[in-house]
Amino acid sequence: MRRKLNNTPGLILLALVLLAGTVAAQGYGQGQQPPKQPAPPTQPGQAAAQPATPAAPIVNAEEEAAYKALFDLKPDPPDAVIQKGEEFLKTFPESRYREAVYSKLTTAYLAINDMDKMFAAGEKALELNPNDVDVLPLMALVVSRRAQPGSLDFDQKIAKAEKYARQSIALLAEIVKPVNMTDEEFAGAKSQKLSMAHSGLGMVFFQRQKYADAVGEFEQATTLIPSADPVDYFLLGLCLQQTKRYSDAATAFEKCAVSPVMQNRCKPAVDQAKKQAAAQPAPPKQ
Numbered sequence: 338m339r340r341k342l343n344n345t346p347g348l349i350l351l352a353l354v355l356l357a358g359t360v361a362a363q364g365y366g367q368g369q370q371p372p373k374q375p376a377p378p379t380q381p382g383q384a385a386a387q388p389a390t391p392a393a394p395i396v397n398a399e400e401e402a403a404y405k406a407l408f409d410l411k412p413d414p415p416d417a418v419i420q421k422g423e424e425f426l427k428t429f430p431e432s433r434y435r436e437a438v439y440s441k442l443t444t445a446y447l448a449i450n451d452m453d454k455m456f457a458a459g460e461k462a463l464e465l466n467p468n469d470v471d472v473l474p475l476m477a478l479v480v481s482r483r484a485q486p487g488s489l490d491f492d493q494k495i496a497k498a499e500k501y502a503r504q505s506i507a508l509l510a511e512i513v514k515p516v517n518m519t520d521e522e523f524a525g526a527k528s529q530k531l532s533m534a535h536s537g538l539g540m541v542f543f544q545r546q547k548y549a550d551a552v553g554e555f556e557q558a559t560t561l562i563p564s565a566d567p568v569d570y571f572l573l574g575l576c577l578q579q580t581k582r583y584s585d586a587a588t589a590f591e592k593c594a595v596s597p598v599m600q601n602r603c604k605p606a607v608d609q610a611k612k613q614a615a616a617q618p619a620p621p622k623q
Contacts, residue, residue, distance in 0.1 A: 397429070404434045407441065415448040436465040440472050447479065455479070470508050474530040477501035477537030482568075484544060491544075499541045505534035532561040536569050543572055548579035559592075567596035571603055574610065583614035 407421045422442045426435065439462035446455035456479075462472045481498035484491050509531050514523040539554030555573035559565040570593035577586035587610035594603035 415445040418445040473505040474533035478533040481537045481540035502534045502538035528561045532558045548576040551576040567593045567599040586610040
C-alpha cells in the first residue's frame with residue numbers, strides 16, 4: 338500500500354497546494370535583531386567602561402518600503418510574492434528582514450508546486466532562524482511526504498522531517514501571541530501549524546510502518562482545524578486499515594472523498610473498508 342501511494346506524487350502535491358492556499362505567513366517576530374557592538378578595550382589601570390547601548394539599526398527607506406510592499410500583498414498571490422520577494426533579496430542581500438522574506442517565499446513556491454525552490458527557501462529561512470515556526474511545520478509536512486522508500490536519502494529525509502515536526506510542536510506549545518493579532522487569529526494560525534506538524538509526524542510513522550502511532554498523529558492533524566487536508570484523511574484511513582479498525586477507516590475515507598481531488602482514490606477505499614468491516618469477526622462475548 339505504501340509503495341502505491343508513493344507512485345502518485347502529483348496527486349498528493351496537488352492536495353498540498355490546496356492546503357498551502359489556506360495557510361498565511363503570520364510573521365511571529367521574524368525580523369533579525371542587529372548584532373551587539375563589542376565594548377571598547379580598556380587601558381591598564383582603567384576601570385572597564387560600561388557597555389554601550391546597542392546602536393539602532395540604520396533605516397534604509399527603500400528597503401523598508403520594499404519590505405512593506407511585499408507583506409502588504411493581498412491575498413498573497415504567489416507569483417507576485419515570488420517576484421517581489423526575489424527582487425528584495427537581490428537588492429538587499431544583507432537585510433535584517435531576510436528570514437521573513439525567505440519564510441514567505443517558502444509558502445509561495447509550494448503554492449505553485451516548485452518544490453526545489455520551496456525547499457531552498459525553507460532551508461535558508463531555517464539557517465537564519467532554526468526556530469522559525471512558520472517554516473518548520475511546512476517543511477515537516479512536505480519533506481515527510483516526498484521521502485521515497487528505497488532512495489539513498491530516505492532515512493536522512495525522514496529523520497529531518499521528524500526533527501522539524503517535533504521541534505514545531507514543542508515551540509508552538511510555548512509560543513506567545515503577537516500584539517498585532519487577535520486571539521481568534523492567533524488560535525487559528527497556531528492550530529493550522531500544529532495540524533501540519535502532526536501530519537508530518539504521522540507521515541514519518543506511516544513511512545516507518547508504525548501505523549498505530551501514525552493514527553494518533555493523523556487524528557490530531559484532522560481535528561485541529563475545521564477544513565482538514567483530505568490527504569490526511571486518506572492516510573488516516575490507510576493506517577486504520579492496517580490496525581484492523583475498518584469501520585473507522587471507512588469513516589476517514591468518506592471524509593477524504595468529499596474532496597474532488599481525492600475522490601478517485603477515496604471512494605473505492607470506502608467500499609473496501611466497509612467490506613473488511615463486514616467480514617471482520619465479531620468480538621467475543623464477555
